[in-house]
Amino acid sequence: xxxxxxxxxxxxSVFDPQGAAITDSVNSLGHQEVKNIVVGxxxxxxxxxxxxxxxxxxxxxxxxxxxVNFNMETYRLKVLEEN
Amino acid sequence: xxxxxxxxxxxxSVFDPQGAAITDSVNSLGHQEVKNIVVGxxxxxxxxxxxxxxxxxxxxxxxxxxxVNFNMETYRLKVLEEN
Numbered sequence: 001x002x003x004x005x006x007x008x009x010x011x012x013s014v015f016d017p018q019g020a021a022i023t024d025s026v027n028s029l030g031h032q033e034v035k036n037i038v039v040g041x042x043x044x045x046x047x048x049x050x051x052x053x054x055x056x057x058x059x060x061x062x063x064x065x066x067x068v069n070f071n072m073e074t075y076r077l078k079v080l081e082e083n
Numbered sequence: 084x085x086x087x088x089x090x091x092x093x094x095x096s097v098f099d100p101q102g103a104a105i106t107d108s109v110n111s112l113g114h115q116e117v118k119n120i121v122v123g124x125x126x127x128x129x130x131x132x133x134x135x136x137x138x139x140x141x142x143x144x145x146x147x148x149x150x151v152n153f154n155m156e157t158y159r160l161k162v163l164e165e166n
Binding site: 039 | 125
């Protein structure tokens with residue numbers, strides 16, 4: 001088994017409305033020390049595949065077919081564990 | 084400046100409907116090797132605070148006041164950088 005995490009965030013050029021709204025709320029709560037909040041999603045994908053390179057290739061295909069909107073988003077992969 | 088990431092996931096006892104739906108979709112696409120997908124959110128919080136312990140305490144307060152629904156969710160903190 002291999003578990004791979006996909007991190008999905010907005011591209012830097014795309015405005016993150018949720019992050020901006022949360023930053024405002026946090027500042028209103030009295031936390032003026034907070035300068036910026038960026039929001040993202042992650043997916044922990046557990047595969048029945050022991051070859052890490054093959055697992056990464058599978059996850060890349062899944063991200064590109066289903067999980068990432070390439071117009072607005074970008075993603076990164078991280079292998080979490082293999083056993 | 085310190086940047087701290089908050090990872091928010093459903094508690095293990097709470098059913099993750101989005102994760103289950105995505106796992107089904109991925110299996111339907113032909114990726115039968117995928118056994119489970121867990122979905123989560125993360126928040127990268129940039130604070131004007133150089134004391135890491137103070138920054139962590141601030142972020143803990145923010146998570147508990149605003150970002151985490153303790154009925155269903157749990158969270159973890161990770162310091163990303165300090166400079």
